[in-house]
Amino acid sequence: MLSTLLLLLPVISPTLAWIPAEDWESGNVTSSVGVLGECLCHVYLPDTTFPADRLQHMQEVSKDLIQEVQIQMNKISTYEEKLESYSGELKDLLDRVAILGSSADYVKLDFELLRIELREFESLVSQLKDSFNSSSPMFDSLYTEIRNMTLIVNQLESYDKSNLEVIRIEFIKLQKKLEECQKDQEFSKPDIGNCNHAGIMRLSKPVVVQLNSHLQTGYIYGGWGKDSKPVKGSESMYFYSGYSSTYTTRFYFYSDYKHLLLVKSSGYIEFPVSYRGYGNNYVVYGNSIYYPRKSPFSMAKFNLTSGGCDSRVIPSASTAFSYSYSSSQYLDFAADEKGLWVMYASEESKGKIAVAKIDEKGFGIEKVWNTAAYKQMTGNAFMACGVMYATRAVDMNTEEIYYSFDTRNGEEKNLSIRFPKFQETYSSLDYNPTDQLLYMYNNGYYVSYYVKFNMV
Known part of the structure; x- marks a missing residue:
């Protein structure tokens, strides 16, 4: 019996050597005597078999999910293009309705064409709804609007201008809803x-x-x-000023977006002769217009509540440097989440843009930062969250944000954030913190962009 035990020990010992001592007492190891009187040790090892079958199943499921995500992304991309295309066609319809409203030379065919294109819009909304498997109120509302407009067109038995004005208003509503739908597909809700x-x-x-x-x-x-810091009751107000030269004399105001589209202003203000503006880079902030004054060359402020004017000379600001798209753009005002700003170039900076923080109450300069962006190589610039972004042309149809300067820490970055232009040149570009939109005056047209930030 002893000899049998000694023969078995070399076989058993290597297996038992790695088992923790506490497992000997936990029931994982037991002993018994065999039929020949030999000592037998029984070791119960945990199940350590690798679950290869489950891993394979997970890989297959992941592959299917990736394919499904890709399919949905492709659908979104396709319908973004369709939304853009139909938004452009809707603008053409608005122009045609405006022409019909200004002339008596319309025929029944014109209304038939409108009905055909409305059916195309109805088909688009149905496709969107089916593709995204969505019962979103946005799609339902769009569908209802289109059907209502179709009924209006069908009920027009006499072709007078009052009826045409009804169609125009309805098309404007539909355009606004399409724009909102396009925004929902491309960008998440902004975190104002x-x-x-x-x-x-x-x-x-x-x-x-x-x-x-x-x-x-x-x-x-x-x-x-829009006003970047609106007073109560003016949150929906829009402004516009435009002319064939860079002189600034009148500002028009519209109570809301609909009245802007209908060209129905709620009034206008005209600067006093001695406070005429020069250049088109102005902002409305806190119910005041901030703009460049022509003579003496200075930054000016027109209070919309009191009608009073004020101005301050910036000694270092120069009239030798303008943006690349137009002359006389010497002072560029901006407003963002951090307050009110003015950008300019000086002889000391050798034409590079300087960013100055404006003290609202005292209407003076609090602090100045010098950047590395040459103003004459820049199409325009704007501020967002205390960061200056400078743009330039890539080609006739493409612009890019090529440079940024962070006033919070002095950090500079070379960027290449490209975006399409409606037309080649523009005279103003301003970010508004109340809706996180960029407002561009693009060769006479109102143009806007949704801004997407890299959230951390």
């Missing part, structure tokens, strides 16, 4: 006021609203937008 991000990631395709309120293609200098 939040600057906890790593800067701008990209811009949307341009949303071309319409030609300026004067309906003048020659009014290529100007600007439009």
Whole structure:
């Protein structure tokens, strides 16, 4: 018996050596005596078999999910293009309705064409709804609007201008809803006021609203937008100023977006002769217009509540450096989540853009930062969350944000954030913190962009 035990020990010992001592007492190891009187040890090892079958199943499921995500992304891309295309066609319809309203030379065929194109819009909305398997109120509302417009067109038995004005208003509503739908597909809901991000990631395709309120293609200098810090009751107000030269004399105001589209202003203000503006890079902030004054060359402020004017000379600001798209753009005002700003170039900076923070109450300069962006090589610049972004042309149809300067830490970045232009040149580009949109006056047209930030 002893000899048998000694023979078995060399076989058993290597297996038992790695088992923790506490497992000997936990029931994982037991002993018994065999039929020949030998000592037998029984070791119960845990199940350590690798679950290869489950891993394979997970890989197959992951592959299927990736394919499904790709299919849905392709669908989104396809319908983004369709939305953009139909938004452009809708603008053409608005122009045609406006022409019909100004002339008696319309025939029944014109209305039949409108009905055909409305059916195409109805088909688009149905496709969108089916593709995204969505019962979103947005799609339902769009569908209802289109059906209502079709009924209106069908009920027009007498072709007078009052009826045409009804169609025009309905088309404007539909255009606004399509723009909102396009925004929902491309960009998530903006986080207004939040600057906890790593800067701008990209811009949307341009949303071309319409030609300026004067309906003048020659009014290529100007600007439009909203108050960046509106007083109570003016949150929906829009402004516009435009002319065939860089002189700034009048500002028109519209109670809301619909009245802007209908060219129905709620009034206008005209600067005093001694406070005429020069250049088109202005903003409305806190119910005051901030703009460049011509003589003496200075930054000016027009209070919309009191009608009072004020100005301050910036000694270092120079009239030798303008943006590349137009002359006389010497002072560029901007407003963002961090306050009010003015950008300019000086002889000391050798034409590079300087960013100055404006003290709202005292209407003076608090602090100045010097950047590495040459103003004459820059198409325009704007501020967002205390960061200056400079743009330049890539080609006739493409612009890019090529440079940024962060006033919070002095950090500079070379960027290449490209975005399409409606037309080659523009005279103003301003970010608005109340809706996180970029407002561009693009060769006489109202154009806007949705801004997507790189959230951290």
